[in-house]
Amino acid sequence: MNWIAINSEEEVAKISQSAEYAIIYKHSPRCMTSLMAYRQLKMDVNAASNVETPIYIVDVISNRRESLAIADAFRVQHQSPQILVVKDGKCLYDASHEDVSLHDTMKHLN
Secondary structure, X not given: OOEEEOOOHHHHHHHHXXXXXXXXXXXXXXXXXXXXXXXXXXXXXXXXXXXXOOEEEEEOOOOHHHHHHHHHHOOOOOOOOEEEEEEOOEEEEEEEHHHOOHHXXXXXXX
């Protein structure tokens, strides 16, 4: 599974307008909790054979505007680490910090 980096507000708008499910992971390379969550999430994604939903990642430090655009577009509080399941411009699931889990995230698809 390839992670898709979000590098522009236009990409956020495109995801928001999509009728398909998407997973967005917001990550801070300066935060130990975020690093641990990212490491676990990467291992879980690599081990899972059934993840067909695109997984987007945004670095909340380097791409602050995009991170805030995600919070605004999907009406969630900006946090990091944070994982969202989105579809049709709505956030269907939002978890942050120690609650970031691929297993729990996958329950909100379909």
